[in-house]
Amino acid sequence: MNILIVKAHPSPLGHTHVIANTYAEGKRAKGDEVKIIDLYAPENHCDLLCFDNIREMTPPPLQKTFEEEIAWANEVVVVHPIWWGLPPAAMKNWVDLTFWVHFAYMYEPDGDVVPMLKGKTAKIFATSGGPSWWYHLPILPLRQFWITTLFHFVGIRVTDFKVCGNLDKWRGEKADKHFAKFLKKIEASA
Secondary structure (H helix, E strand, C coil): CEEEEEECCCCCCCHHHHHHHHHHHHHHHCCCEEEEEECCCHHHCCCCCCCCCHHHCCCCHHHHHHHHHHHHCCEEEEEEECECCECCHHHHHHHHHHCCECCCEEECCCCCEEECCCCCEEEEEEECCCCHHHHHCCCCHHHHHHHHHHHHHHCCEEEEEEEECCCCCCCHHHHHHHHHHHHHHHHHHC
16 A cells, blocks of 8 residues: 655654654564655645636745645545644645645536545544544544545545644653554554
8 A cells, every 4th residue: 555644743843753754664574665744844835826817826846746646645644733723834834835626626507516636535543632532532533634624525535543642741751651552553563
């Protein structure tokens, strides 16, 4: 399988990178090919979308690169911290730039949506200072954003959604044990 891991955390010391690398190691051990995109790496920086008429906009070169990576992947894995209930702006910008009409979906003349990325799967792994159970509530936007609004809309089936919560609750050895327990779940998912 081809695995695309997209991670977004500004600090190289963040838990996000450890989670992404742990998952990548598990998939490589099974013989899968893995690519990791760090959205905070300089080569992946792109301006926010800005246009007068989207139909006349010249897409930035990075858009084609991101689309090619999604097309290559059998599985897309997103890894990020939760800030104000959602992924960081860099992750949202990647979504805005990558999942476009005529690549990820189309509209039929009658207005019906045609998902164009069927056959692919996705996994979402996030970290939070608050409790993880919050993000399983239907009133909070994180699950809806990833599962319903994005991946289901474009035809990608979500097979895993995990949040490592309470990362601000503990310090020292207790925090390390808590995170290690979460990493075991990531290894099992791989």
